Amino acid sequence: MVSKINQHLYFLSLIIAIVFGFALIRSADGQYLVGVGSYDMTGPAAGINMMGYANLFQNTAGIHFRLRARTFIVAESSNGTRFAFVNLDAGMASQLVTTKVLEKLKTRFGNLYTEENIAISGIHTHAGPGGYLQYLIYSITSLGFVQQSFDAIVTAIVQSIVQAHNNLKPGSIFIRKGDVENAGINRSPSAYLLNPAEERARYPENVDKEMTLLKFVDAASGKSIGAFNWYATHGTSMSRDNLLISGDNKGAAARFFEDWFSSKNESSSTTTSKFSTSSDIGKLMEKSKTIKATGGQQCGKTTSQGFKVRKNDGSLFVGAFCQSNVGDVTPNVLGAFCIDSGKPCDFNHSSCHGDDQLCIGRGPGYPDEILSTKIIGERQFQKAVDLFNSATDQLSGKIDYRHVYINFTNIEVVLDGTGNNTVKTCPAALGPGFAAGTTDGPGVFGFQQGDTEPAVLPIQILRLGKLIILSVPGEFTTMAGRRLREAVKDTLINNGNGEFDNDTHIVIAGLTNAYSQYIATFEEYAHQRYEAASTLYGPHTLPAYIQEFKKLAQAMAKGEKTTKGPSPPDLSSVQLSLSLNPTGDSPPAGKMFGDIKEDINQPKDGSFNKGDRPSATFWSANPRYDLLTEGTYAVVEMLQGKRWIPVYDDDDFSLYFKWSLENTSFHGLATIEWEVPTKAIPGVYRLRHFGSSKKAVNSTNHYFTGASSAFTVS
Numbered sequence: 166m167v168s169k170i171n172q173h174l175y176f177l178s179l180i181i182a183i184v185f186g187f188a189l190i191r192s193a194d195g196q197y198l199v200g201v202g203s204y205d206m207t208g209p210a211a212g213i214n215m216m217g218y219a220n221l222f223q224n225t226a227g228i229h230f231r232l233r234a235r236t237f238i239v240a241e242s243s244n245g246t247r248f249a250f251v252n253l254d255a256g257m258a259s260q261l262v263t264t265k266v267l268e269k270l271k272t273r274f275g276n277l278y279t280e281e282n283i284a285i286s287g288i289h290t291h292a293g294p295g296g297y298l299q300y301l302i303y304s305i306t307s308l309g310f311v312q313q314s315f316d317a318i319v320t321a322i323v324q325s326i327v328q329a330h331n332n333l334k335p336g337s338i339f340i341r342k343g344d345v346e347n348a349g350i351n352r353s354p355s356a357y358l359l360n361p362a363e364e365r366a367r368y369p370e371n372v373d374k375e376m377t378l379l380k381f382v383d384a385a386s387g388k389s390i391g392a393f394n395w396y397a398t399h400g401t402s403m404s405r406d407n408l409l410i411s412g413d414n415k416g417a418a419a420r421f422f423e424d425w426f427s428s429k430n431e432s433s434s435t436t437t438s439k440f441s442t443s444s445d446i447g448k449l450m451e452k453s454k455t456i457k458a459t460g461g462q463q464c465g466k467t468t469s470q471g472f473k474v475r476k477n478d479g480s481l482f483v484g485a486f487c488q489s490n491v492g493d494v495t496p497n498v499l500g501a502f503c504i505d506s507g508k509p510c511d512f513n514h515s516s517c518h519g520d521d522q523l524c525i526g527r528g529p530g531y532p533d534e535i536l537s538t539k540i541i542g543e544r545q546f547q548k549a550v551d552l553f554n555s556a557t558d559q560l561s562g563k564i565d566y567r568h569v570y571i572n573f574t575n576i577e578v579v580l581d582g583t584g585n586n587t588v589k590t591c592p593a594a595l596g597p598g599f600a601a602g603t604t605d606g607p608g609v610f611g612f613q614q615g616d617t618e619p620a621v622l623p624i625q626i627l628r629l630g631k632l633i634i635l636s637v638p639g640e641f642t643t644m645a646g647r648r649l650r651e652a653v654k655d656t657l658i659n660n661g662n663g664e665f666d667n668d669t670h671i672v673i674a675g676l677t678n679a680y681s682q683y684i685a686t687f688e689e690y691a692h693q694r695y696e697a698a699s700t701l702y703g704p705h706t707l708p709a710y711i712q713e714f715k716k717l718a719q720a721m722a723k724g725e726k727t728t729k730g731p732s733p734p735d736l737s738s739v740q741l742s743l744s745l746n747p748t749g750d751s752p753p754a755g756k757m758f759g760d761i762k763e764d765i766n767q768p769k770d771g772s773f774n775k776g777d778r779p780s781a782t783f784w785s786a787n788p789r790y791d792l793l794t795e796g797t798y799a800v801v802e803m804l805q806g807k808r809w810i811p812v813y814d815d816d817d818f819s820l821y822f823k824w825s826l827e828n829t830s831f832h833g834l835a836t837i838e839w840e841v842p843t844k845a846i847p848g849v850y851r852l853r854h855f856g857s858s859k860k861a862v863n864s865t866n867h868y869f870t871g872a873s874s875a876f877t878v879s
């Protein structure tokens with residue numbers, strides 16, 4: 166027995182050694198140059214309409230956690246073919262943002278990064294500040310264009326690309342796929358059923374559950390530097406009533422994943438010994454009683470950056486959760502129910518006795534939308550960890566790309582299998598189902614019939630070895646995405662001279678480079694549910710996309726060039742901006758900014774427990790005077806000896822920064838609320854606020870900070 170076991174162990178260790186050694190050799194060879202970057206893109210946190218639900222009353226009033234732009238760049242060699250993929254914690258990409266980013270990159274890098282080899286993709290959160298798209302239709306509820314939103318996004322994209330570019334070094338890339346369970350269901354299942362039965366029979370579900378993950382490894386150190394994945398589910402875990410800036414479930418997943426990676430790599434001694442405290446709660450409570458709130462104090466512009474828990478020095482691990490063919494996929498997986506009766510909605514119309522406004526989807530944390538965001542984020546995060554830990558399939562082979570602008574107004578489409586049956590797309594228009602919206606919340610964007618302005622759209626194919634990324638400027642439904650992927654794969658295989666085969670893997674990058682709403686199948690279109698009614702260029706929109714993507718795929722497979730197509734309009738000079746900037750703030754008489762208005766409500770037994778929510782309110786100025794980019798408005802500090810150490814900031818899921826106006830005096834208030842996490846270490850804490858104000862429109866910024874009194878967590 167023993168010798169048998171020993172023998173087994175011997176072979177096992179041999180296998181482990183071989184697998185490991187192999188993995189090390191493979192990861193050390195550095196097939197490509199790879200670089201990752203990340204930058205804060207949190208826009209104005211007060212009074213700006215959020216992009217997504219088109220709800221006039223949904224204006225930002227604080228931050229749940231920050232938004233980021235995350236980039237990876239891959240290159241064949243230092244002067245070889247390359248592309249950059251940017252994942253944005255925004256509702257969608259915007260043509261105007263893309264145009265401005267390209268201008269800035271041209272100044273900096275010449276022709277290294279152009280529209281051809283840059284993809285900018287939105288995660289589709291509905292909880293980010295709007296006003297950054299150039300077509301009025303999308304910015305009408307945000308009262309037009311919002312320069313501050315726009316600048317925050319453009320700057321973050323450029324900075325994340327610069328960081329990734331500066332980080333380029335020999336590296337290896339591994340790919341892994343797997344299904345995410347219970348993070349998305351079809352929200353228009355009756356429309357899906359209109360697709361042919363034979364076609365539906367080829368798929369186990371009415372949504373795509375597959376997540377595709379790329380893992381980037383530095384060849385020299387063997388360490389992972391980042392991971393990006395694609396998976397389709399809407400950023401609508403947060404509802405149309407939410408007022409806090411949030412990356413929704415994908416932003417949350419990214420925060421969890423990056424934190425998981427950094428905690429995995431910190432030696433446990435540094436974290437626990439740094440924060441280990443006497444378990445003598447009595448002593449801590451005595452100590453905390455003597456530490457009172459500070460008054461408001463002046464500080465410098467970059468002070469809050471010094472209190473940031475995750476300082477962005479360019480060396481951070483970057484984890485990104487990218488969007489895919491998300492058109493009909495909702496994260497509200499409990500289904501849609503009537504808010505009056507609590508019964509499931511009418512299946513065919515997603516309405517309740519004729520009224521679609523009453524039919525609302527429920528997330529797994531219902532009725533707590535923050536909990537739903539966390540759960541759907543965690544389901545994606547956990548799958549990403551699985552795929553990351555088991556990714557051994559190394560990519561090799563060419564990097565390549567093709568890009569073209571297409572005027573969708575009048576494309577002649579030859580329908581497959583019909584010989585010479587030619588149809589046409591139509592000028593942009595919305596069907597009657599559009600205003601009804603979806604079970605995730607009604608939409609009220611409106612188009613004029615025959616609007617040809619937003620007709621020029623980019624499509625793009627990126628190739629990284631056997632991985633093909635399709636950049637689409639909108640939201641393909643599940644079946645529309647499947648048809649597109651299949652058509653591109655067949656085209657590559659049929660034209661590629663053996664370079665592509667069944668192992669070629671295609672992912673759709675949704676909401677990329679520009680935005681044109683939904684793309685449903687012809688059959689779904691007939692039903693005119695929300696997704697179909699928002700398919701702008703008529704019933705043949707999808708065949709038009711497939712036809713044009715096949716042209717790009719063919720060109721890529723044959724090594725041919727493509728034409729540029731018509732240029733999209735740059736409407737930056739004609740943007741209308743009706744939202745007002747804050748015009749100067751002052752604290753109430755006898756107070757300073759940063760002074761406490763309401764201190765910690767100390768618990769009766771003297772100590773807060775996990776799950777409690779200590780909070781404090783400070784007199785403050787409008788957060789729009791300075792976005793505190795890569796800084797923070799809110800910090801939880803822990804007492805270590807005689808020093809206060811920042812342990813959570815406004816990028817943490819457990820910390821809430823809420824902005825409001827005092828309802829009689831109209832002076833600004835910043836409330837910081839901390840939900841004590843289960844992982845919190847017992848000790849003495851306080852809440853700290855940072856802000857900035859101006860006396861008048863053109864005066865200089867004045868920076869301030871203040872802290873609450875101390876409290877104990879046991």
Ligand SMILES: *[C@@H]1O[C@H](CO)[C@@H](O)[C@H](O)[C@H]1NC(C)=O
Binds near residue numbers: 242243244245
């Ligand atoms: C690219 O750079 C390598 C060295 O880094 C050099 O040998 C090669 O000639 C360059 N190729 C081109 C096309 O510039």
Ligand SMILES: *[C@@H]1O[C@H](CO)[C@@H](O)[C@H](O)[C@H]1NC(C)=O
Binds near residue numbers: 355512513
């Ligand atoms: C939905 O509509 C289809 C076609 O009109 C009909 O056959 C089906 O019974 C309807 N389903 C429900 C649950 O009403």
Ligand SMILES: *[C@@H]1O[C@H](CO)[C@@H](O)[C@H](O)[C@H]1NC(C)=O
Binds near residue numbers: 572617731734
């Ligand atoms: C797109 O094509 C239509 C029809 O040919 C034309 O009227 C329109 O001006 C074009 N739009 C742009 C922005 O080129």
Ligand SMILES: *[C@@H]1O[C@H](CO)[C@@H](O)[C@H](O)[C@H]1NC(C)=O
Binds near residue numbers: 583584585
């Ligand atoms: C193609 O179109 C021509 C002229 O409209 C028609 O005569 C012919 O039958 C069509 N062929 C097919 C295969 O549909």
Ligand SMILES: *[C@@H]1O[C@H](CO)[C@@H](O)[C@H](O)[C@H]1NC(C)=O
Binds near residue numbers: 667668
């Ligand atoms: C092609 O790959 C898919 C999985 O990606 C598999 O289901 C299918 O059987 C393969 N087809 C062939 C012909 O190998």
Ligand SMILES: *[C@@H]1O[C@H](CO)[C@@H](O)[C@H](O)[C@H]1NC(C)=O
Binds near residue numbers: 828829
């Ligand atoms: C101010 O708002 C709070 C919270 O909504 C409310 O409880 C309070 O009564 C209001 N005060 C006045 C003076 O309206």
Ligand SMILES: *[C@@H]1O[C@H](CO)[C@@H](O)[C@H](O)[C@H]1NC(C)=O
Binds near residue numbers: 862863
């Ligand atoms: C602020 O400065 C701008 C640009 O210098 C000027 O146009 C504007 O009139 C000034 N506003 C006020 C209120 O002084």
